[in-house]
Amino acid sequence: MKKETHIYNLLKKFKIDQVDLGYAKYKLIVTKEVPENGVYGYTNPGSYVIFLHEDMDNGPARETLLHEITHALFELIGFTSDNEETKFEENNEDLTLKISRGYMLLINLNPKLMEILISSGEDDVK
Numbered sequence: 113m114k115k116e117t118h119i120y121n122l123l124k125k126f127k128i129d130q131v132d133l134g135y136a137k138y139k140l141i142v143t144k145e146v147p148e149n150g151v152y153g154y155t156n157p158g159s160y161v162i163f164l165h166e167d168m169d170n171g172p173a174r175e176t177l178l179h180e181i182t183h184a185l186f187e188l189i190g191f192t193s194d195n196e197e198t199k200f201e202e203n204n205e206d207l208t209l210k211i212s213r214g215y216m217l218l219i220n221l222n223p224k225l226m227e228i229l230i231s232s233g234e235d236d237v238k
């Protein structure tokens with residue numbers, strides 16, 4: 113039984129089932145059937161879907177959600193390729209500019225999601 117403050121319960125409570133990236137809304141699906149075997153999260157930039165494994169404690173679930181949102185963010189800022197292993201040549205300043213603007217956009221388009229994502233991880237602290 114997950115606590116009320118588990119990120120999955122907060123997503124349900126505030127009826128958040130997508131991440132708005134401006135050009136697309138990525139559907140958030142919590143499931144035992146994540147497409148890639150053996151992973152806890154998976155983002156499909158082709159079909160705009162983020163999968164999260166149902167069996168995760170609050171801390172890992174939050175980290176995985178932010179990890180997958182970051183994959184979507186990289187699509188948004190143009191770090192995208194059919195080959196996930198493609199390397200991009202960016203210096204620190206260029207990369208910082210792109211990522212910080214991308215996060216500003218994500219935070220502004222998804223204020224409640226971002227608020228609950230950072231707000232209640234404290235019950236994981238021992």
Ligand SMILES: [Zn+2]
Binds near residue numbers: 179
């Ligand atoms: Zn990843």
